[in-house]
Structure formats: C-alpha cells, structure tokens
Amino acid sequence: MYEQQAHTLLNDILNEIEAGISKQDLRYFYTRLGANFYAIHSLFERLYGHRDDFKERSQKLVETMAWQYIRRPEDLRQKDIEREADHNWFLSQNWVGMALYSQGFAGNLQGMKDHLNYFQDLGVNLVHIMPIMQCPKGSSDGGYAVSDFRKIDERAGSLQDLNQLARSMHDRDILLTMDVVLNHTSDEHEWAQKAREGDPKFQDYYYTFENRNVPDMFEQSMPEVFPETSPGNFTWDEDMQRWVMTVFNSYQWDLNYSNPTVFIEMLDVILFWANQGADILRLDAVAFLWKKIGSTCQNEREAHLILQLLKDCCQVVAPGVLYIAEAIVAPVEVTKYFGEDAVIAKECEIAYNATYMALMWDAVATKNTKLLNQGIKSLPVKLERATWLNYIRCHDDIGLGFDDRDIELVGYQPAQHRKFLIDYYMGRFDHSHARGLPFGENEKTGDARISGSLASLVGLEYALEIGDPEAIEDSIKIILLLHSLIMSFGGIPLLYYGDEVGTTNDVSYLEDPYKKGDSRWVHRPVIDWNKADLRNQPGHPQYEIFTALKRMISVRKEIDVFADFNNRELIDVGNEHLFVFERYCIQQQHQRVLVVANFNDKPQHLNLSELGSWGNPQNGQLYDLFSGQRPDLFKNALVIPAFSFYWLQES
Numbered sequence: 266m267y268e269q270q271a272h273t274l275l276n277d278i279l280n281e282i283e284a285g286i287s288k289q290d291l292r293y294f295y296t297r298l299g300a301n302f303y304a305i306h307s308l309f310e311r312l313y314g315h316r317d318d319f320k321e322r323s324q325k326l327v328e329t330m331a332w333q334y335i336r337r338p339e340d341l342r343q344k345d346i347e348r349e350a351d352h353n354w355f356l357s358q359n360w361v362g363m364a365l366y367s368q369g370f371a372g373n374l375q376g377m378k379d380h381l382n383y384f385q386d387l388g389v390n391l392v393h394i395m396p397i398m399q400c401p402k403g404s405s406d407g408g409y410a411v412s413d414f415r416k417i418d419e420r421a422g423s424l425q426d427l428n429q430l431a432r433s434m435h436d437r438d439i440l441l442t443m444d445v446v447l448n449h450t451s452d453e454h455e456w457a458q459k460a461r462e463g464d465p466k467f468q469d470y471y472y473t474f475e476n477r478n479v480p481d482m483f484e485q486s487m488p489e490v491f492p493e494t495s496p497g498n499f500t501w502d503e504d505m506q507r508w509v510m511t512v513f514n515s516y517q518w519d520l521n522y523s524n525p526t527v528f529i530e531m532l533d534v535i536l537f538w539a540n541q542g543a544d545i546l547r548l549d550a551v552a553f554l555w556k557k558i559g560s561t562c563q564n565e566r567e568a569h570l571i572l573q574l575l576k577d578c579c580q581v582v583a584p585g586v587l588y589i590a591e592a593i594v595a596p597v598e599v600t601k602y603f604g605e606d607a608v609i610a611k612e613c614e615i616a617y618n619a620t621y622m623a624l625m626w627d628a629v630a631t632k633n634t635k636l637l638n639q640g641i642k643s644l645p646v647k648l649e650r651a652t653w654l655n656y657i658r659c660h661d662d663i664g665l666g667f668d669d670r671d672i673e674l675v676g677y678q679p680a681q682h683r684k685f686l687i688d689y690y691m692g693r694f695d696h697s698h699a700r701g702l703p704f705g706e707n708e709k710t711g712d713a714r715i716s717g718s719l720a721s722l723v724g725l726e727y728a729l730e731i732g733d734p735e736a737i738e739d740s741i742k743i744i745l746l747l748h749s750l751i752m753s754f755g756g757i758p759l760l761y762y763g764d765e766v767g768t769t770n771d772v773s774y775l776e777d778p779y780k781k782g783d784s785r786w787v788h789r790p791v792i793d794w795n796k797a798d799l800r801n802q803p804g805h806p807q808y809e810i811f812t813a814l815k816r817m818i819s820v821r822k823e824i825d826v827f828a829d830f831n832n833r834e835l836i837d838v839g840n841e842h843l844f845v846f847e848r849y850c851i852q853q854q855h856q857r858v859l860v861v862a863n864f865n866d867k868p869q870h871l872n873l874s875e876l877g878s879w880g881n882p883q884n885g886q887l888y889d890l891f892s893g894q895r896p897d898l899f900k901n902a903l904v905i906p907a908f909s910f911y912w913l914q915e916s
Contacts, residue, residue: 271303278327286331294334297581308574313525322525329529333536334582348585355587356652358827361818362391364659365762367421369791374422378430381437387765388818393442395660397421401453403779404516409549410451414534431542440544445535448550449517457518461504470527471518472510472556480508482558493705512553522554522571532578539583547589551602564598572612588613589654596620596644603651610651618653620644623666625747628864630689634844635675641835643671652829653756657747662704662714662785690715690722698724700770702784716784719744719764726769741806742908745813746862749910752821753860755829763790765814766797766807820890826850826858842869859913863905871903888916
C-alpha cells in the first residue's frame with residue numbers, strides 16, 4: 266500500500282468517527298496519528314486485511330485510540346511531550362529498579378505508599394509491581410491468570426489506591442511499572458464465561474475446537490511449558506463441550522490474536538493502564554502470541570508484527586510509555602523483541618537479559634567465568650534506543666537457558682553441566698551450601714529449573730544457621746558481586762525485593778493449598794519489617810548488604826559511562842576466574858571505567874600491562890569508584906580479593 270492510499274483511508278475513517286470524539290481537542294493525537302498511520306495501517310492490513318470486517322475493525326482501532334487519548338490525564342500528556350523531546354531518557358544510568366509483590370512487600374497498595382521512603386533511602390526510582398489485576402482466589406498463577414483486565418484485585422486494594430500510589434511515586438520521581446498479561450486470560454474471565462455459554466463471538470476470542478483433530482496437529486510440534494503440572498497444550502471444557510488451548514495452565518485460556526477484535530481489546534487494556542499512571546508496561550509471554558500449525562507457536566513472525574502494531578498505537582496515545590518484553594528465549598531470538606529497525610526499538614524498548622542472569626549463576630556455582638565470558642560474546646548487540654533489564658533473580662524460576670554450543674566451546678558436556686548446576690543449587694554436594702528447590706522437575710530427563718531466594722542460593726541461609734562468620738562474609742560478598750555486575754553491565758538494574766536485606770527462603774507457602782505445589786513461592790516472600798529494620802544496625806547482614814547496595818546505587822548514578830549506549834567492551838584476560846569489561850564514553854573515550862569481577866574463593870591477580878593503556882594510566886594511578894580507595898597493586902599486577910569486584914577509573 267502506498268502512503269497516499271493509507272492517508273486516504275485515514276481521511277475516510279476520520280470522516281466517519283464518532284461524534285463524541287470529533288468534538289474533543291485532539292491536536293497532538295491527530296499529529297501523532299498522521300505520523301504513524303501508514304505503519305499502523307500497513308501492519309493491521311498484513312495481519313487482518315483478508316477479513317471481510319477489515320474496514321470496520323480499522324475504524325474501531327482508531328476510535329479506541331482516540332477515546333483513550335481523550336481520557337489521558339493532563340499531567341501524563343505533559344510527561345509524554347517531555348519524553349518525546351528526550352527520547353533516550355530511559356538509557357540513563359540514573360534508573361535503578363526493584364520488582365516486588367505488593368502484598369509480600371507491604372500488604373497492599375496502601376502499604377506500598379507508606380513505604381516509598383524505603384525506595385528513596387536505597388536509591389531505587391523504578392518500581393515494578395507484580396500483577397495486581399483481578400484474578401481468582403485459587404488458581405491464579407501468581408496473578409497471571411486475569412479475570413478482569415480493568416479491575417484491581419481486592420487483596421491488593423482498589424483502582425483509587427493505585428491512582429494515589431502512582432501520583433505519590435511521580436511526585437518523588439519514581440517510575441511505576443505494571444504487568445499486562447497479553448497471551449491469555451483466566452477461565453473465569455467474562456469472555457471465557459460467555460464462550461462457555463456457547464456465544465460464538467467469544468469462542469472466537471480463544472482457540473476452541475469441537476474434537477481433537479486440530480489440537481492433535483498442534484501438539485505434534487508444540488513443546489510443553491509445564492510438562493509435570495500441566496501436560497499438553499489443550500484442555501477439555503465440560504461446560505463448553507470443546508477443547509481450548511491452554512499453553513501454560515489448564516485455567517489459562519490462550520487468546521486468539523488472529524481475531525482483530527482481540528487485538529483491539531488488548532490494545533485498549535494496555536492504554537487503560539497507561540492512563541492510570543504506568544510509565545512502563547511489562548508485556549507478559551510475548552513469544553507465544555501467534556499460533557500456527559506445524560510450528561512451536563513461539564517467536565512467530567506475526568507475534569513481532571503484533572508488538573510493532575501495539576507500539577505504534579501507543580506512540581499515538583501515550584508516547585512516554587515504554588514496553589518491556591517478557592521473552593525468556595534464546596539470545597538470538599530475544600533481541601528481535603526490540604524490533605528490526607537499526608536504531609529505534611519498534612517493538613519493546615526493554616527486554617530481560619535472561620542469558621546474562623543465567624550465566625552469572627553458572628559462574629557462582631563453578632567459581633569460574635569460562636561460560637560467562639563465552640556466553641556474553643554470543644549475546645547479540647542490542648539496538649541503540651533499546652536497553653536490557655539486568656537482574657540476578659526475579660519472581661520466576663532460574664532457567665539454565667545457555668546455548669549448548671557455548672557450553673561445548675568451554676569444555677563442558679551440555680546435559681552433564683546442567684545436571685551439575687541443578688545438583689549444586691539443590692545443595693546435593695558437600696561443598697554446596699545452596700538451599701534451592703527444583704521447579705518443573707522432569708524425573709525422566711533429570712531436567713529442572715531452580716527456585717530459591719538469592720540469599721539462600723548463595724549460602725547465606727546456611728551460614729546464618731551454623732553461625733559461621735567467614736561463610737556469612739563470603740555469602741554477602743557474592744550478593745554484592747552479583748549486584749555490581751547488573752549495575753555496571755549496561756542497562757537498567759532490577760533488584761528483587763528482599764535481596765537488598767538478605768531475605769532467605771520463605772517456606773510459609775507450603776501452608777497454602779493453592780501454592781504448595783509451586784516451589785517458586787519460596788522466593789516470593791512476605792517481608793518481615795522487624796528484620797528489615799536491622800538494615801540500620803551495624804553488625805547485621807541486613808546492614809552490610811543494604812548499606813553497600815545503597816552506596817553502589819549512589820555511585821552508579823554518578824558514572825556517566827554506565828549509561829547504555831552500546832559502550833561496553835568485553836576484555837579477555839586469560840584468567841578463567843575473572844570477568845572483565847570496559848565501559849567508555851563514545852564521544853570522549855578517555856572517560857572510561859574498568860570493571861573487574863572475581864568469582865573465585867581465592868584472590869586473583871591481573872597483569873595490567875596486558876590491558877593496553879590500562880597498564881599505564883595517564884596520571885599513574887587507579888581508583889576504585891565503589892570503595893573510594895586505591896586497589897592493591899604489586900608490580901603492576903592488580904590483586905582482586907575473593908568474591909570481590911572493582912570499578913576502576915584513572916585518577
């Protein structure tokens with residue numbers, strides 16, 4: 266389609282637009298719509314142009330955007346304009362995030378508001394609140410089985426509570442991140458209920474079939490996400506007398522994005538939450554959005570087109586809002602969720618750096634960085650106006666999604682090495698003090714993923730139990746080492762709630778019949794604020810960790826080269842225990858920082874003369890930005906203590 270044709274179609278749509286819309290002040294809306302409509306219409310036509318109702322759905326798409334623009338609060342419109350003028354604002358080193366469950370962190374949304382000083386004290390200015398939309402009291406998958414996309418679950422509070430929290434956060438320059446579950450709904454959602462009642466309109470919102478013929482075709486190529494707890498990809502619904510696609514759990518019905526009405530409904534949901542004050546929206550399970558017989562139904566081309574279309578539409582209504590792609594897929598696939606433009610992120614501006622996360626856990630277990638260094642070499646370069654979300658752990662399990670080829674290149678056998686890592690984090694070796702639990706364990710293959718809090722996985726829980734001061738110190742060092750790497754790698758560091766005070770495994774989930782079968786709840790804690798208050802008392806692990814992270818965050822914000830402009834260079838130093846990279850300023854390359862991390866339990870040395878100009882600093886001395894001290898040197902060899910790191914700069 267030529268651009269002139271697209272604009273002709275846009276004029277036809279605007280001529281037919283609802284009277285209530287045309288009476289509004291839509292100056293910015295029309296400007297942005299005109300700039301983006303060719304892309305919007307081209308994508309919409311590619312996905313749905315073959316349908317008889319295409320023109321009608323195109324009209325509905327524009328009207329949906331217009332109504333959400335009209336409803337957008339004035340303060341958020343002004344923020345949109347500011348961010349349009351500074352489109353790289355989120356690449357700054359000033360942003361530091363934390364992900365949390367509001368109920369576990371503070372009881373509810375009102376409690377969150379009462380604890381905003383906590384974030385400011387630590388230095389966190391981006392808070393991701395895990396799912397709070399209405400969901401069933403029982404089978405909710407931690408909030409990811411949504412029964413009403415426009416209501417807050419009463420256990421978290423109300424929409425008014427969220428609005429008040431968002432305003433209070435914005436007053437303190439704290440960004441609000443929220444989840445939108447795109448791939449599926451709860452089977453208790455109104456759409457699913459109407460489908461159950463036999464309404465063909467709503468049965469077409471999902472993938473439903475009278476018999477097993479089509480499901481069996483899908484099953485030939487579709488992998489199982491939870492083979493132990495939810496085998497297969499289809500569930501028989503007795504009320505509807507049809508099979509329904511349920512890729513994740515039997516109570517989560519996959520949405521049918523080949524139906525344009527579903528796309529428009531979910532766009533409306535996204536814009537609704539943008540208008541409630543969300544600065545960033547985490548789009549859940551984006552790799553699964555398009556289903557195609559004969560494929561794995563993951564990472565399909567159409568899934569990317571859907572995300573591009575969602576982004577273009579959001580650019581019209583709420584251009585200051587960012588998307589996070591929740592795509593825990595192979596490294597070669599994950600960067601595709603930024604989009605294909607050479608510069609601009611045309612899908613999602615932010616993506617989880619799951620590969621980096623898993624590689625760091627490998628380094629902790631092996632006490633070497635062979636696979637970490639090799640895996641980072643294989644990590645594709647991101648787009649210029651996109652960024653990573655770097656994290657140590659999250660609400661989910663830890664998957665060992667390394668590339669088998671990388672494992673082989675460093676001398677390991679893939680299956681054996683993954684089994685070693687699982688056994689290590691389950692504490693099955695005498696030398697391992699990890700207290701992890703298996704998740705999704707396959708007894709036939711021995712494969713599993715790992716649950717457990719950061720503190721428990723690195724041995725702090727064990728060390729506290731036996732009262733070993735040296736083991737406690739080593740565990741705290743590992744916690745800080747890992748945080749130093751998500752702070753300095755390039756991207757937005759995302760802390761996980763409780764880690765900042767060394768929270769250990771929470772086994773109270775075993776008392777809940779709806780949770781006890783899901784080991785991930787062991788690292789979704791209810792914060793004990795009496796213990797957390799020990800962060801202000803020297804001599805306690807909470808104090809040691811919180812104080813160090815507070816300093817680390819403060820220092821990070823002062824280091825300009827930690828902003829994310831593809832300004833990182835990995836350095837191979839020939840020591841398998843060290844992970845070394847340089848961060849530099851693209852415009853002024855003399856502004857640089859050398860990051861050195863030692864994953865071994867013994868001190869290591871690094872000959873600076875082998876690092877080019879780092880061996881002969883212009884002013885003759887190096888300075889560690891984090892500690893504020895000069896590092897230990899012997900005959901131009903840098904000495905790095907066990908489980909320690911440096912952020913080095915010339916001084």
